[in-house]
Amino acid sequence: MSIDLDTxxxxxxxxxxxxxxxQCALLEDELIQTESMLRKARANVAGLVxxxxxxAxxxxTAEAKLRYFEAELSRTNVESSEMAKEIMGLKMIASQNEHLLRENQRLLVELTNLKEPST
Known part of the structure; x- marks a missing residue:
């Protein structure tokens, strides 16, 4: 029996x-998969860009609109403040008018009482 057989x-x-x-076939398959993953990653990156x-x-656009509406709001606040001042002035005039009307009525009553002889 020969023990030196090629096994x-x-x-x-x-x-x-x-x-x-x-091993080469396995590496080729791995390279093909890697290339496919790389293509997908590049497409994803392009989509993300x-x-x-x-x-952006x-x-x-939103920042420009925000600046426009902030300016518009500021302008509206100024107009509102001016209107509030006018309203306060008109209220003061109305109050003075009411006071003068009451004073006028009181003086009219006094004048009527002075003209009429007391009985």
Whole structure:
């Protein structure tokens, strides 16, 4: 019996060349998957960049509108303040008018009492 038999052929053991070929096939599959993932990642990044541009444009528009409405609000507050001053002035005049009317009525009653002889 010969003990020095070559055991590489036993039980379907691969040769070193077959092992290298198999390793190359695994690496090729991994590279294909990596390329696919890279393409998807690039598409995602491009989508995110586009979304960021849209958001930045929207933000700029919103900030411009905010500045416009802040100025409009400020102008409206000034107008409201001026109207409040006018209203206060008119209320003071109305109050003085009422006071003068009552005083006029009182003096009219006194004058009527003085003209009429007391009986």
């Amino acid at each position: 590489e052929e036993w039980l379907g053991c691969p040769t070193p060349l077959e092992m290298y070929q198999h 586009q979304m960021n541009d849209l958001l 444009t929207g933000k700029t």
